[in-house]
Amino acid sequence: SSGRPSTGRFTFDVFDTSRSSSTMTPGAHLLRNSFGTRPTSSSGSRRHETSGTSTSAEIIPSSVVVAVVEGRGQARGEVGMASFDIKNPELVLSQFPDNQVYANTIMRLQVLDPSQILLPKTAFDNNAMPQLLCQIEQEFPPTSITSLDRKFFSESAGIDIIRELCIPEYNSVELEVLNKYYALSAAAALIKHVQYSMNIVCSPKSLRITFTTGENVTRIDACTMRELELLVSTLHPRSTASLLGVLNHCKTYGGMRLLRVNILQPPCDLPTILLRQKALQQMLNSEELFYGLQFLLAKFPNIEHILAMLVQTPRRETFHTMEATINSCIALKRILDNVEPLQLLLKKSEDTLLTTYASYLEDVRFGRLLDTIHTVLHDDFNYEKGTLNKMIQQCFAIKPKVYGMLDVAKRTFREVYDDIYDLVEKQWAMELQQPLKVAYSTLRGFYIQLKFMGPAPQLPESFIKVTIHKTCLSCTTDGLVKLNDRARVSMHQIYSMSSGILRNLISTIINDIGCLYKLAEVVSNVDFLHSLAETCTLSDYVCPEFTDTLCIRGGRHPLLEKVGMQPFVPNDTFATKDTNFVVITGPNMSGKSTYLKQVATLQIMAQMGSYVPATEASFRIADQIFSRTGHRDDIETSCSTFLMEMKAINYVLQNFKDTSLIVIDELGRGTSEDEGAAMCVAISEQLMDSEAFIFISTHFELMTELESAYPNVANYHMEGEMEETDSGEGQGVLKYAHKLTRGCCMDEDNGRC
Structure with a gap:
C-alpha cells in the first residue's frame, strides 16, 4: 500500500519526508533514558504548553x-x-x-x-x-x-x-x-x-x-588585536563586525580556523604571499573553478572532527560514543567519495599552488580506504536531513549479511516502526479525521504530531503529554509509549553491534590515516583561499604589490565599508624610508582613528595574500604591527589612563624594529597638555630614529613642528570646515569631509590641532 515501508530489502527512502516530519529537535546527540518513558498512570496527565522561541548567534566553542x-x-x-x-x-x-x-x-x-x-x-x-x-x-x-x-x-x-x-x-x-x-x-x-x-x-x-618555530609570521600583540577588531567587535562581541566576520566565507571548520590564524599571524615571507595571490587570481578568473570549489567544499564540513573520532578510543562505550562512531564512518565515506572530484577540479587549474594541492590528493590510499569501507557500509548513501532520517540511516548504515544478529535487530526495529506508522497515520488518523503524522526526536522518541490552522483541535483523553508550539501540536499515548520501549531496545542492539563492527573496520584502516591528514590540510587551505576570493567578489578590491614603499590610493576600511550606513570616503596613504613618520591632525570625530586602523588592517589583509579595498596598493612587508588607538583606566589593577598608555607605549619602544608598522592615536592625552606634548615629542623622536613606518594622530601643535626639524616627518590633516547656520550671530556647524590632506590643521584660539 502507498506510504507503507517495503517488506523486502530495507531502503532509506522508505522514511521520506512525506511520511515523517523533518522538523524534529535539532542538534541532539544523546538518546536519553527519558526516551519512551511510560507515564505513571494509564490516563496520564493532560498538560497543554505553549513554548516561546529564542534565537542566538551560533558560537563554536574552543576545544x-x-x-x-x-x-x-x-x-x-x-x-x-x-x-x-x-x-x-x-x-x-x-x-x-x-x-x-x-x-x-x-x-x-x-x-x-x-x-x-x-x-x-x-x-x-x-x-x-x-x-x-x-x-x-x-x-x-x-x-x-x-x-x-x-x-x-x-x-x-x-x-x-x-x-x-x-x-x-x-x-x-x-x-x-x-x-x-x-x-x-x-x-x-x-x-x-x-x-x-x-x-x-x-x-x-x-x-x-x-x-x-614561529618564524616567517608577522607578530601582532593582544592589544593590537583588540583595537583593530580583528576577531571580535569591541561594541558588539557576538556580532560579525570584525575583520574575521568580513573575510569569513569558509565552508569548513578547518578553513575558518586557518583564516583566524592568518589574521592573527599573517605570513611575512614574500613567496608565500605571492603564491596565494596567484591562486586567488586563478579562482577569480575561472568561473568553473570558483563555483566548482564552492560546491565541493560544502561536502567537506569537518574532516578534523571525523579524524578525531577515528583516532580517539573511548574508555567505555556509551550510546553517545556508539552514535559518534557510526556517524564518523558514514561521514568518512561521503568525504572519500568527493576526493576524486576535488582532485580533478584542482588539477585542471593552471595555478602552481592549486595543482600542488591536487597532487596530494592522488594518493592511492584514498581509493584503498574507500574500497575497505564499501565492504561494510551501504554504497548509496545520501545526506539526510531531519532527526528521524538521520537515525534511520545510522541504524541501517551497515550492509545486510555482514553480521546475522544485526540483521535480526534491524528486522525487529523495522517491524516496530511499521506498527507505529499503522497505529498513528492509519488507525488514529482515520478515527479522528485529523492529519496525524509520526514524528521523532532523540529526547522523546517517536510521538504524534499534528499541524493545524486556527484553534487547537480537541483530542481524546487517551492522548497524553500534549504540547503546543505555534501551529504544531505534539502528543503521545500509552500504546505509543510501549512501542517506544520496544524501539529503544532494538536501537540499542543495532547501535552496539554496528559500533563494534565499525571499530574493527577503523582498526584495519588506521595505518592509512596519514592521507586523511593531507586531505584535511588541502581542504583547509583551499577553503581559506576561496573565502578570500569570495570576499573580493562582494566589493571592489585590488591585488596589492610588495615593494619598499607603502602607497595606497583610494583605501577603504573593509569593516566600515561593509556595515556603514553611508558611502565610505576613501583616503590615500604614503610612506617610504625617507618619509616614514606621518603626523595626522584634525578635529575630533574627523576620522583620524578610523584612518589609522584602516592602514594597519589593510597591511594585515595584504600579507595574508588577500586583495585589499583600494584602487591601487603597494605595501612593504612588516614583521610586526602595533596599534595603540585607545586606552582607559583599569580599576582592577589600579592603573590610570596615563599609566595604561605608558605601559602600552613602553612595550612598543622595547620591541619595534625597522620593518615594523606602528599606528598611535593621540599619544599623551592621559595627562596635562604641556606634559603630554613634551612626552609625545620625546617618544616620537625615538621612534622616528628608525626605518619603521609610523602613523600618529595628535592635537598637540608642538608635534606639527617636527616636520621642519626632521626630514622624514610629514604633516597631514583631516579636512573640516565651519558652515554658518541660518541664525547668524557668527555661529556655525563643523562639517567633516573625512578626507586626508597634506599639511596641518590648527585652531589658532587654543593652540591645538
Missing part, C-alpha cells in the same frame, strides 16, 4: 587544551608549549625565549584560543613563576587554568609519547624536538591530562605531531 611550562634557574625565560585540539587530532609543540611580560607566550595563546590552560603547580608559588600566571589570568579571564604536579612535566615521557602516537610520515618531528626539553615536558603533561581527566585515549601511530 583547544594548552600546556605551558617555563624553564628554571639559568633557563628562566625559555617557555615550552604544547597544544591539542579535541576536534582536531594534532599535537603542536613549540619552544621559544620570552621576556619578563611573556609577550610571545600571550601572542601564541591568543592564536590558539584555548579553552583550558595547564600549568605546573610551581607556577602558583610566590617564589616561582607568578608573573606568568598573572599575565595569563589578565589576558584570558574566562579560560580555565588548571595546575598539575611538576612530575607530569617530564621530557623523557614526552619523547616516549611522540614515538608511540606519531604517525610514520610525520616522525621526523622527533629529531626537531630532541633537545627541546620544555616543549617535550609540556607535551607529556598535556597528553596525561587528556587521557586521565578527559577520558580521551588516542590509538598508537595515529596522531599528527608538529613542531612550530
Whole structure:
C-alpha cells in the first residue's frame, strides 16, 4: 500500500519526508533514558504548553587544551608549549625565549584560543613563576587554568609519547624536538591530562605531531588585536563586525580556523604571499573553478572532527560514543567519495599552488580506504536531513549479511516502526479525521504530531503529554509509549553491534590515516583561499604589490565599508624610508582613528595574500604591527589612563624594529597638555630614529613642528570646515569631509590641532 515501508530489502527512502516530519529537535546527540518513558498512570496527565522561541548567534566553542611550562634557574625565560585540539587530532609543540611580560607566550595563546590552560603547580608559588600566571589570568579571564604536579612535566615521557602516537610520515618531528626539553615536558603533561581527566585515549601511530618555530609570521600583540577588531567587535562581541566576520566565507571548520590564524599571524615571507595571490587570481578568473570549489567544499564540513573520532578510543562505550562512531564512518565515506572530484577540479587549474594541492590528493590510499569501507557500509548513501532520517540511516548504515544478529535487530526495529506508522497515520488518523503524522526526536522518541490552522483541535483523553508550539501540536499515548520501549531496545542492539563492527573496520584502516591528514590540510587551505576570493567578489578590491614603499590610493576600511550606513570616503596613504613618520591632525570625530586602523588592517589583509579595498596598493612587508588607538583606566589593577598608555607605549619602544608598522592615536592625552606634548615629542623622536613606518594622530601643535626639524616627518590633516547656520550671530556647524590632506590643521584660539 502507498506510504507503507517495503517488506523486502530495507531502503532509506522508505522514511521520506512525506511520511515523517523533518522538523524534529535539532542538534541532539544523546538518546536519553527519558526516551519512551511510560507515564505513571494509564490516563496520564493532560498538560497543554505553549513554548516561546529564542534565537542566538551560533558560537563554536574552543576545544583547544594548552600546556605551558617555563624553564628554571639559568633557563628562566625559555617557555615550552604544547597544544591539542579535541576536534582536531594534532599535537603542536613549540619552544621559544620570552621576556619578563611573556609577550610571545600571550601572542601564541591568543592564536590558539584555548579553552583550558595547564600549568605546573610551581607556577602558583610566590617564589616561582607568578608573573606568568598573572599575565595569563589578565589576558584570558574566562579560560580555565588548571595546575598539575611538576612530575607530569617530564621530557623523557614526552619523547616516549611522540614515538608511540606519531604517525610514520610525520616522525621526523622527533629529531626537531630532541633537545627541546620544555616543549617535550609540556607535551607529556598535556597528553596525561587528556587521557586521565578527559577520558580521551588516542590509538598508537595515529596522531599528527608538529613542531612550530614561529618564524616567517608577522607578530601582532593582544592589544593590537583588540583595537583593530580583528576577531571580535569591541561594541558588539557576538556580532560579525570584525575583520574575521568580513573575510569569513569558509565552508569548513578547518578553513575558518586557518583564516583566524592568518589574521592573527599573517605570513611575512614574500613567496608565500605571492603564491596565494596567484591562486586567488586563478579562482577569480575561472568561473568553473570558483563555483566548482564552492560546491565541493560544502561536502567537506569537518574532516578534523571525523579524524578525531577515528583516532580517539573511548574508555567505555556509551550510546553517545556508539552514535559518534557510526556517524564518523558514514561521514568518512561521503568525504572519500568527493576526493576524486576535488582532485580533478584542482588539477585542471593552471595555478602552481592549486595543482600542488591536487597532487596530494592522488594518493592511492584514498581509493584503498574507500574500497575497505564499501565492504561494510551501504554504497548509496545520501545526506539526510531531519532527526528521524538521520537515525534511520545510522541504524541501517551497515550492509545486510555482514553480521546475522544485526540483521535480526534491524528486522525487529523495522517491524516496530511499521506498527507505529499503522497505529498513528492509519488507525488514529482515520478515527479522528485529523492529519496525524509520526514524528521523532532523540529526547522523546517517536510521538504524534499534528499541524493545524486556527484553534487547537480537541483530542481524546487517551492522548497524553500534549504540547503546543505555534501551529504544531505534539502528543503521545500509552500504546505509543510501549512501542517506544520496544524501539529503544532494538536501537540499542543495532547501535552496539554496528559500533563494534565499525571499530574493527577503523582498526584495519588506521595505518592509512596519514592521507586523511593531507586531505584535511588541502581542504583547509583551499577553503581559506576561496573565502578570500569570495570576499573580493562582494566589493571592489585590488591585488596589492610588495615593494619598499607603502602607497595606497583610494583605501577603504573593509569593516566600515561593509556595515556603514553611508558611502565610505576613501583616503590615500604614503610612506617610504625617507618619509616614514606621518603626523595626522584634525578635529575630533574627523576620522583620524578610523584612518589609522584602516592602514594597519589593510597591511594585515595584504600579507595574508588577500586583495585589499583600494584602487591601487603597494605595501612593504612588516614583521610586526602595533596599534595603540585607545586606552582607559583599569580599576582592577589600579592603573590610570596615563599609566595604561605608558605601559602600552613602553612595550612598543622595547620591541619595534625597522620593518615594523606602528599606528598611535593621540599619544599623551592621559595627562596635562604641556606634559603630554613634551612626552609625545620625546617618544616620537625615538621612534622616528628608525626605518619603521609610523602613523600618529595628535592635537598637540608642538608635534606639527617636527616636520621642519626632521626630514622624514610629514604633516597631514583631516579636512573640516565651519558652515554658518541660518541664525547668524557668527555661529556655525563643523562639517567633516573625512578626507586626508597634506599639511596641518590648527585652531589658532587654543593652540591645538
